[in-house]
Amino acid sequence: MLRFTNLWVADGTIKPPFRADILTDGSTIAAVSTEKIAGIPASDTVDGGGMILAPGFIDAHGHSDIALLAAPEGDSKIMQGVTTEIAGNCGLSAFPLTGLNREHLEKLYANYGQSLDWSDYTEYRARLRAKDPALRLVCLCGHNTLRAAVCGYGNAPLTGGQLAEMERLLGAALDAGAKGLSTGLLYVPGKFADREELVRLLRVVAAHRGVYATHLRSEGNGLLESVAETLEYARLSGVGKVQISHFKTAGKANWSKLDGAIRLIEDARHDRLDVTVDRYPYIESMTQLSVILPPPWDDLDDVEIQKRLRITETREQLTEELRRSRPADYWEQVRLAASSAPRWCGKCGKTIAELGDDPARTVVEILAADTASACGAFRGMDEANLKRIMALDYCMPGSDGNALPLDGAFGSTHPRAFGAIAKFIRRRLDESGDISDAVRRATSLPAEVFDLSDRGRITPGYSADLVLFDPDNINSPADFAAPRTPASGIGLTVTRGRIVFRA
Ligand SMILES: [Zn+2]
Structure with missing residues (x-):
């Protein structure tokens, strides 16, 4: 059992946040009480510090x-x-x-x-x-x-x-x-x-x-x-x-x-x-970098694209076609967002224009190295x-x-x-x-x-999936330079009654 106290409950509906104690029992919500719930040991009590508890x-x-x-x-x-x-x-x-x-x-x-x-x-x-x-x-x-x-x-x-x-x-x-x-x-x-x-x-x-x-x-x-x-x-x-x-x-x-x-x-x-x-x-969106390829490449799957790009002459032809069909400033709008290829994975986050003087060639080389894992971000x-x-x-x-x-x-x-x-x-x-x-x-x-009939609300009988957050600070500082920066303002995350994250 876990007791959550000293917090405001935003229960998933349009009802304004209200003061309550929440009790979980195993993986479900057992009680939502506007009175203090007594008899739960301190070790099983989470002090919400005045934050919002939401589903x-x-x-x-x-x-x-x-x-x-x-x-x-x-x-x-x-x-x-x-x-x-x-x-x-x-x-x-x-x-x-x-x-x-x-x-x-x-x-x-x-x-x-x-x-x-x-x-x-x-x-x-x-x-x-x-x-x-x-x-x-x-x-x-x-x-x-x-x-x-x-x-x-x-x-x-x-x-x-x-x-x-x-x-x-x-x-x-x-x-x-x-x-x-x-x-x-x-x-x-x-x-x-x-x-x-x-x-x-x-x-x-x-x-x-x-x-x-x-x-x-x-x-x-x-x-x-x-x-x-x-x-x-x-x-x-x-x-x-x-x-x-x-x-x-x-x-x-x-x-x-x-x-x-x-x-x-x-x-x-x-x-x-x-x-x-x-x-x-x-x-900026993100999807597979291969979506930029012109016909007939756009009808091929990754495995086939990579197979064809093993041939030098084919790579040259595609490079030439990309040079012709894309304006030079296009490559400033496309960023390498992900790649598993050793040569490219350390360069993720940069625009294609930043990766070399010949962007069309750069893109073809990225795709040739590993088509399936190469992802672009597109402004x-x-x-x-x-x-x-x-x-x-x-x-x-x-x-x-x-x-x-x-x-x-x-x-x-x-x-x-x-x-x-x-x-x-x-x-x-x-x-x-x-x-x-x-x-x-x-x-x-x-x-x-x-x-999902057991989720999305804080109500007895619903799954004890909960998040405690600070409405003044919840945000994300992550960007392409540091995409793995954790979100801010999250105090605690509970999945099926189990605390899976605590700030
Ligand atoms: Zn999609």
Whole structure:
């Protein structure tokens, strides 16, 4: 049993913070009492020092599927007060695995040193549980992983049998507890999916009352079409909940499209489609560096790209093409955010322009060294739009980052991994001053969307996932120069009744 006293409770709802003692019993909340709870020894009492006690934060969009197996302490998340992460996003999940996608994913996750020898969600889940992680992971089934498990990474049209097999595997994952389907329609092989494929898969999601979370086909030039596509598939399939991942307007030419995108979303909400969004509070994105490659490279998977880049002549041709197609100042907007290649991992955080006189050649060399692990950070978002998106009542924080250890064992990253959730709360507090609403965004809102009926509130019977934070100091000082700087203002994090972090 743990007793929490001398604090204000922001219970996850819009109710203003109130004074109370909280008692946990094992992994659940046993009592919320406005009277002092007596009879608990001092050794089991946490003095909150007048801070806010909230339900453990839920990171609505993460990618810790494999990272948490390698480092179950979950430093970057629990140090921000995150106790649950929604993983398996952007079409990329740790299951189902077959001979057609295992090698690809092992390459992608090579720096975590895990052998990906399971096949389905149940087996993966057992593997994760055995590590007793400090962070609770809730998984979506990723469409890219699912598609590759059945058809590989090519763009040949699917046969009826392949589509039926995808439906079967998705249904099995949802039966076993996965919460929905995620897509990454920008990436290979998800980008090859047509309407019939996606609607049929979403019908399986609808039958399980799951969520459809999507990294849109385009977040820039095709933003409005991509939002419309998403909503159309939801309507055709009957799926009731849609989460637009890291909602943004990418590229200056598209900043003016925010009004149109919000209108589409809010019209759908008005029509009782439950559309919500997540966002990290930064204007630089991060994804695989290979997304900058021109056709036909953009239809190739990492393994194939790296294979082709072994040929000197091919490397020269690609270098020349990048020189021609990208303006010189473009390379000041792109930063090397991560790489496992020995030559490049120490140079993360710098822009491509800073890494050498011939940026096109530099990029090709980075990709040739290790395509799968090379990540770029891309500037191109608008600060004013970021503020507007975060102000949307249905926007919740999503880091788009991994649970990473503080010691940097798995290399560099975007500062969002250690800071997105704390910074989101800071920015909402600065904007509105409303502690209850800031907490709601990171707790009961995602809990409702992802159907986590035991989380997101401080109420007897709910899971004892808690965070104690100082509303004056919660923030993230992490940046690209020092991405592993822990969040500030977090006093204590409790997962299932266990103290997993204390400042
Ligand atoms: Zn994404």
